[in-house]
Amino acid sequence: MNTETKKTVLVAVGVIENATGDIFICRRGASQHQANKWEFPGGKVEAGETVEQALTRELAEEVGITVERCQPLMQLEHDYGDKQVKLAIHKVTAFSGEPRGLEGQPSRWVPVSKLAQYDFPEANGPIVEKLTAPGA
Ligand SMILES: Nc1nc2c([nH]c(=O)n2[C@@H]2O[C@H](COP(=O)(O)OP(=O)(O)OP(=O)(O)O)[C@@H](O)[C@H]2O)c(=O)[nH]1
Numbered sequence: 001m002n003t004e005t006k007k008t009v010l011v012a013v014g015v016i017e018n019a020t021g022d023i024f025i026c027r028r029g030a031s032q033h034q035a036n037k038w039e040f041p042g043g044k045v046e047a048g049e050t051v052e053q054a055l056t057r058e059l060a061e062e063v064g065i066t067v068e069r070c071q072p073l074m075q076l077e078h079d080y081g082d083k084q085v086k087l088a089i090h091k092v093t094a095f096s097g098e099p100r101g102l103e104g105q106p107s108r109w110v111p112v113s114k115l116a117q118y119d120f121p122e123a124n125g126p127i128v129e130k131l132t133a134p135g136a
């Protein structure tokens with residue numbers, strides 16, 4: 001399929017931050033797109049939803065938290081060849097509940113300084129850069 005006809009999938013992504021500044025990441029499943037890579041939890045925005053509504057729904061479903069405060073961090077488009085995605089990324093700075101992998105996915109809190117050691121999907125490069133930039 002050429003780029004003119006390829007459909008872009010809009011994805012709501014949450015960078016969940018705790019009081020000590022650590023970030024919560026999950027590992028994608030073996031049968032998912034970008035299998036076994038680490039990710040910031042989130043998922044596709046459904047018809048009729050805003051990005052924030054999708055983020056709230058996905059984070060409740062996947063990691064069991066209720067988003068109480070979030071701010072837009074950045075938006076990124078990436079073409080994987082088999083799939084074109086637009087990531088709408090928010091930083092989640094207040095939430096209730098303790099995040100955990102509700103779909104059986106491995107998950108952990110990671111200090112920002114260690115984020116670059118994890119294998120993320122290619123699209124995530126600029127997110128990790130922004131989070132680890134001096135003064136971020
Ligand atoms: N959640 C999430 N998706 C990402 C990230 N980076 C990235 O390229 N993606 C891509 O965004 C797309 C949609 O994410 P998803 O598979 O989580 O969607 P979903 O939760 O609605 O799941 P589904 O597969 O059950 O429909 C995937 O193609 C995935 O590879 C990321 O950091 N977090």
Ligand SMILES: [Mg+2]
Binds near residue numbers: 041042062
């Ligand atoms: Mg998901």
